[in-house]
Amino acid sequence: xxxxxxxxxxxxxxxxxxxxxxxxxxxxxxxxxxxxxxxxxxxxxxxxxxxxxxxxxxxxxxxxxxxxxxxxxxxxxxxxxxxxxxxxxxxxxxxxxxxxxxxxxxxxx
Amino acid sequence: xxxxxxxxxxxxxxxxxxxxxxxxxxxxxxxxxxxxxxxxxxxxxxxxxxxxxxxxxxxxxxxxxxxxxxxxxxxxxxxxxxxxxxxxxxxxxxxxxxxxxxxxxxxxxxxx
Numbered sequence: 001x002x003x004x005x006x007x008x009x010x011x012x013x014x015x016x017x018x019x020x021x022x023x024x025x026x027x028x029x030x031x032x033x034x035x036x037x038x039x040x041x042x043x044x045x046x047x048x049x050x051x052x053x054x055x056x057x058x059x060x061x062x063x064x065x066x067x068x069x070x071x072x073x074x075x076x077x078x079x080x081x082x083x084x085x086x087x088x089x090x091x092x093x094x095x096x097x098x099x100x101x102x103x104x105x106x107x108x109x
Numbered sequence: 110x111x112x113x114x115x116x117x118x119x120x121x122x123x124x125x126x127x128x129x130x131x132x133x134x135x136x137x138x139x140x141x142x143x144x145x146x147x148x149x150x151x152x153x154x155x156x157x158x159x160x161x162x163x164x165x166x167x168x169x170x171x172x173x174x175x176x177x178x179x180x181x182x183x184x185x186x187x188x189x190x191x192x193x194x195x196x197x198x199x200x201x202x203x204x205x206x207x208x209x210x211x212x213x214x215x216x217x218x219x220x221x
Contacts, residue, residue, distance in 0.1 A: 035212070041146070041197045043212035086152065096142070096154040096165050097210070 003027050006087050006100035014108055019074040021103045023087030026068065033097065034061050034072050035086040043086075046072070079107045111135070113202050113213035121219045122190050130185040130216045134202030140164075141183040142203075142210060143175060147196040155198075158183055159205065190220045 005024045013019055023032070034046040047054050047061040049070075054061050058077075063070040074081055087100040114133045122128050134141050143155040154167040158177035175185040181202075187194055197217050201210040 033210070040214075041199070041217065042214040043199060043201075045209055045211055048209040088152070096157055096167065097144075097152075098154070099152040101151045 002101070003098050004087055004089055004100040006085075006103050008103060009101065010104045010106075012106045012108065013077055015078060017077050017107075019077050019081070019105065019107075021072045021085050021087075021105070023070045023072070023100055024068060025070075025087075025089050025098075027089065027098075028092065029089040030092045031090050032063055032070050033088040033090070034070075035088060037084040037086060037102070039083075046085075074105075077107045079109050081105060082107050113200055113211055115198075115200050115213035115216050117216060118214065119217050119219070121221060124190055124192060124220055126190050128187045128190055128194075128218055128220075130187075130198050130200075130218070132183045132185070132200030132202075132213060134181050134183070134200075135211055138202035138204050138211075139181055140203045140205055140208075140210075141177055141181065142201045143183070143185050144199045144201070145169075145196045146199060146215075147193070152199070156185065187218070192220050194218060195220045 007022045031050045033048050036044045049063050058075045060073040084102040084104050086102045088097040116131045140159040142157050144152045146152045157165040161177050172188045177183045197215045199215045200213045203210040
Protein backbone atom coordinates (compact mmCIF):
# COMPACT_ATOMS: atom_id res chain seq x y z
CA UNK A 1 0.00 0.00 0.00
CA UNK A 2 1.33 3.41 -0.98
CA UNK A 3 1.87 5.94 1.78
CA UNK A 4 -0.04 8.52 -0.24
CA UNK A 5 -3.18 7.57 -2.14
CA UNK A 6 -5.07 9.83 -4.49
CA UNK A 7 -8.48 9.50 -6.04
CA UNK A 8 -9.67 9.53 -8.65
CA UNK A 9 -6.77 8.66 -10.95
CA UNK A 10 -8.53 10.26 -13.89
CA UNK A 11 -11.28 12.84 -13.93
CA UNK A 12 -13.06 14.36 -16.89
CA UNK A 13 -15.57 17.12 -16.34
CA UNK A 14 -17.40 19.84 -18.20
CA UNK A 15 -16.29 23.42 -17.97
CA UNK A 16 -17.86 25.11 -14.96
CA UNK A 17 -18.19 22.00 -12.84
CA UNK A 18 -17.01 21.83 -9.24
CA UNK A 19 -14.02 19.50 -8.97
CA UNK A 20 -12.83 17.54 -5.95
CA UNK A 21 -9.61 15.54 -5.77
CA UNK A 22 -8.89 13.51 -2.67
CA UNK A 23 -5.68 12.51 -0.95
CA UNK A 24 -5.22 10.09 1.93
CA UNK A 25 -1.97 9.33 3.68
CA UNK A 26 -0.92 6.76 6.20
CA UNK A 27 2.04 8.34 7.96
CA UNK A 28 2.56 11.25 10.31
CA UNK A 29 3.33 14.38 8.39
CA UNK A 30 4.58 17.88 8.99
CA UNK A 31 2.88 19.27 5.89
CA UNK A 32 0.89 18.30 2.83
CA UNK A 33 1.48 19.80 -0.58
CA UNK A 34 -0.73 20.07 -3.63
CA UNK A 35 1.18 20.38 -6.89
CA UNK A 36 0.06 20.95 -10.47
CA UNK A 37 1.95 19.42 -13.37
CA UNK A 38 1.24 20.58 -16.89
CA UNK A 39 2.13 18.67 -20.07
CA UNK A 40 5.87 19.00 -20.59
CA UNK A 41 6.52 18.29 -16.94
CA UNK A 42 6.76 21.68 -15.24
CA UNK A 43 5.44 21.58 -11.69
CA UNK A 44 3.82 24.41 -9.78
CA UNK A 45 3.30 24.34 -6.05
CA UNK A 46 -0.35 25.20 -5.36
CA UNK A 47 -0.62 24.82 -1.62
CA UNK A 48 1.36 23.78 1.40
CA UNK A 49 -0.78 23.19 4.47
CA UNK A 50 -0.55 21.53 7.83
CA UNK A 51 -4.03 22.28 9.15
CA UNK A 52 -7.38 23.76 8.19
CA UNK A 53 -8.06 25.29 4.83
CA UNK A 54 -6.38 27.53 2.28
CA UNK A 55 -7.88 29.35 -0.69
CA UNK A 56 -6.24 30.84 -3.72
CA UNK A 57 -8.52 32.13 -6.45
CA UNK A 58 -10.73 29.26 -7.58
CA UNK A 59 -8.67 26.68 -5.71
CA UNK A 60 -9.38 25.52 -2.19
CA UNK A 61 -7.38 22.97 -0.20
CA UNK A 62 -8.47 21.42 3.06
CA UNK A 63 -6.79 18.99 5.40
CA UNK A 64 -8.07 16.87 8.28
CA UNK A 65 -5.06 15.77 10.31
CA UNK A 66 -7.02 13.33 12.48
CA UNK A 67 -8.44 11.52 9.46
CA UNK A 68 -5.19 11.85 7.46
CA UNK A 69 -7.10 13.22 4.51
CA UNK A 70 -6.92 16.25 2.27
CA UNK A 71 -9.04 17.52 -0.59
CA UNK A 72 -8.34 19.92 -3.43
CA UNK A 73 -11.38 21.69 -4.83
CA UNK A 74 -11.63 23.71 -8.03
CA UNK A 75 -14.66 25.93 -8.45
CA UNK A 76 -15.95 27.02 -11.86
CA UNK A 77 -13.49 24.72 -13.63
CA UNK A 78 -11.93 25.86 -16.89
CA UNK A 79 -10.09 24.00 -19.67
CA UNK A 80 -6.83 25.65 -18.56
CA UNK A 81 -7.19 23.73 -15.27
CA UNK A 82 -6.50 20.55 -17.22
CA UNK A 83 -3.34 19.09 -15.71
CA UNK A 84 -2.11 16.39 -13.36
CA UNK A 85 -2.65 17.26 -9.72
CA UNK A 86 -0.27 15.65 -7.27
CA UNK A 87 -0.54 15.33 -3.52
CA UNK A 88 2.70 15.03 -1.56
CA UNK A 89 3.55 14.82 2.12
CA UNK A 90 6.65 15.72 4.09
CA UNK A 91 7.62 14.09 7.34
CA UNK A 92 8.90 15.56 10.58
CA UNK A 93 12.56 16.53 10.36
CA UNK A 94 12.68 14.81 7.02
CA UNK A 95 12.39 17.10 4.09
CA UNK A 96 11.86 14.52 1.39
CA UNK A 97 8.44 14.57 -0.21
CA UNK A 98 6.47 11.39 -0.72
CA UNK A 99 4.17 11.71 -3.69
CA UNK A 100 0.83 10.32 -4.67
CA UNK A 101 0.46 8.99 -8.18
CA UNK A 102 -1.47 12.02 -9.33
CA UNK A 103 -4.91 12.76 -10.68
CA UNK A 104 -5.20 13.58 -14.37
CA UNK A 105 -7.89 16.23 -14.76
CA UNK A 106 -9.40 17.07 -18.13
CA UNK A 107 -11.89 19.91 -18.41
CA UNK A 108 -13.95 19.84 -21.58
CA UNK A 109 -15.19 23.17 -22.99
CA UNK B 110 12.41 37.26 -9.33
CA UNK B 111 13.82 34.27 -11.19
CA UNK B 112 12.43 30.89 -10.30
CA UNK B 113 14.30 27.61 -10.05
CA UNK B 114 16.21 27.08 -13.27
CA UNK B 115 17.44 23.78 -14.59
CA UNK B 116 19.77 22.98 -17.44
CA UNK B 117 19.79 21.48 -19.91
CA UNK B 118 16.09 21.11 -20.70
CA UNK B 119 16.75 17.99 -22.74
CA UNK B 120 19.69 15.59 -22.67
CA UNK B 121 20.31 12.52 -24.78
CA UNK B 122 23.00 10.08 -23.69
CA UNK B 123 24.14 6.61 -24.61
CA UNK B 124 23.95 3.70 -22.18
CA UNK B 125 27.07 3.61 -20.04
CA UNK B 126 27.80 7.31 -20.32
CA UNK B 127 27.56 9.86 -17.53
CA UNK B 128 24.98 12.66 -17.31
CA UNK B 129 25.28 15.92 -15.40
CA UNK B 130 22.19 17.95 -14.63
CA UNK B 131 22.28 21.42 -13.10
CA UNK B 132 19.94 23.39 -10.89
CA UNK B 133 19.99 26.99 -9.73
CA UNK B 134 17.70 27.65 -6.77
CA UNK B 135 15.68 30.74 -6.12
CA UNK B 136 17.85 33.47 -4.62
CA UNK B 137 17.91 33.09 -0.86
CA UNK B 138 17.01 29.41 -0.92
CA UNK B 139 19.57 27.14 0.70
CA UNK B 140 17.88 23.76 0.22
CA UNK B 141 17.82 21.92 -3.09
CA UNK B 142 15.90 18.73 -3.78
CA UNK B 143 16.14 16.35 -6.72
CA UNK B 144 13.31 14.10 -7.91
CA UNK B 145 12.94 11.56 -10.69
CA UNK B 146 9.77 11.00 -12.67
CA UNK B 147 10.18 7.98 -14.90
CA UNK B 148 7.69 7.45 -17.71
CA UNK B 149 4.40 6.20 -16.35
CA UNK B 150 5.59 6.41 -12.76
CA UNK B 151 5.12 8.94 -10.03
CA UNK B 152 7.69 11.30 -8.64
CA UNK B 153 10.42 9.72 -6.56
CA UNK B 154 12.65 11.56 -4.11
CA UNK B 155 16.34 11.37 -5.04
CA UNK B 156 18.46 13.75 -2.95
CA UNK B 157 18.23 16.69 -0.57
CA UNK B 158 21.05 19.20 -0.14
CA UNK B 159 21.11 21.94 2.43
CA UNK B 160 23.94 24.37 3.16
CA UNK B 161 26.29 22.35 0.99
CA UNK B 162 25.65 19.03 2.71
CA UNK B 163 23.70 15.97 1.58
CA UNK B 164 20.92 15.69 4.17
CA UNK B 165 18.84 12.81 2.85
CA UNK B 166 18.84 10.33 0.02
CA UNK B 167 16.12 8.30 -1.63
CA UNK B 168 16.23 4.66 -2.57
CA UNK B 169 18.54 5.00 -5.56
CA UNK B 170 21.86 3.28 -6.33
CA UNK B 171 25.19 5.05 -5.73
CA UNK B 172 25.36 5.79 -9.47
CA UNK B 173 23.17 8.74 -8.60
CA UNK B 174 25.16 11.40 -6.80
CA UNK B 175 25.34 15.12 -6.57
CA UNK B 176 26.67 18.10 -4.81
CA UNK B 177 25.75 21.59 -3.77
CA UNK B 178 28.06 24.50 -4.38
CA UNK B 179 28.76 27.48 -2.10
CA UNK B 180 26.27 29.56 -4.12
CA UNK B 181 23.65 26.84 -3.37
CA UNK B 182 23.36 25.70 -6.96
CA UNK B 183 23.46 21.96 -7.38
CA UNK B 184 24.51 19.24 -9.77
CA UNK B 185 23.05 15.78 -10.15
CA UNK B 186 25.37 13.22 -11.68
CA UNK B 187 24.24 9.88 -13.01
CA UNK B 188 27.05 7.47 -13.85
CA UNK B 189 26.96 4.33 -15.97
CA UNK B 190 23.62 5.30 -17.46
CA UNK B 191 21.01 2.62 -17.96
CA UNK B 192 17.99 2.73 -20.23
CA UNK B 193 15.74 2.85 -17.15
CA UNK B 194 17.32 6.15 -16.12
CA UNK B 195 15.36 7.84 -18.89
CA UNK B 196 13.09 10.19 -16.99
CA UNK B 197 12.19 13.75 -16.16
CA UNK B 198 14.47 15.01 -13.39
CA UNK B 199 13.01 17.81 -11.33
CA UNK B 200 14.81 20.14 -8.98
CA UNK B 201 13.12 22.14 -6.25
CA UNK B 202 14.40 24.67 -3.75
CA UNK B 203 13.23 26.08 -0.45
CA UNK B 204 14.49 28.33 2.31
CA UNK B 205 14.91 25.35 4.60
CA UNK B 206 13.19 22.91 6.83
CA UNK B 207 9.42 23.01 6.81
CA UNK B 208 9.09 25.66 4.13
CA UNK B 209 7.39 25.48 0.76
CA UNK B 210 9.41 24.11 -2.12
CA UNK B 211 9.35 25.60 -5.62
CA UNK B 212 10.04 23.46 -8.65
CA UNK B 213 12.04 23.97 -11.81
CA UNK B 214 10.82 22.95 -15.25
CA UNK B 215 12.91 19.81 -15.25
CA UNK B 216 15.51 18.12 -17.41
CA UNK B 217 14.30 15.34 -19.65
CA UNK B 218 17.03 12.72 -19.85
CA UNK B 219 16.83 10.11 -22.58
CA UNK B 220 19.22 7.17 -22.53
CA UNK B 221 19.54 5.31 -25.80
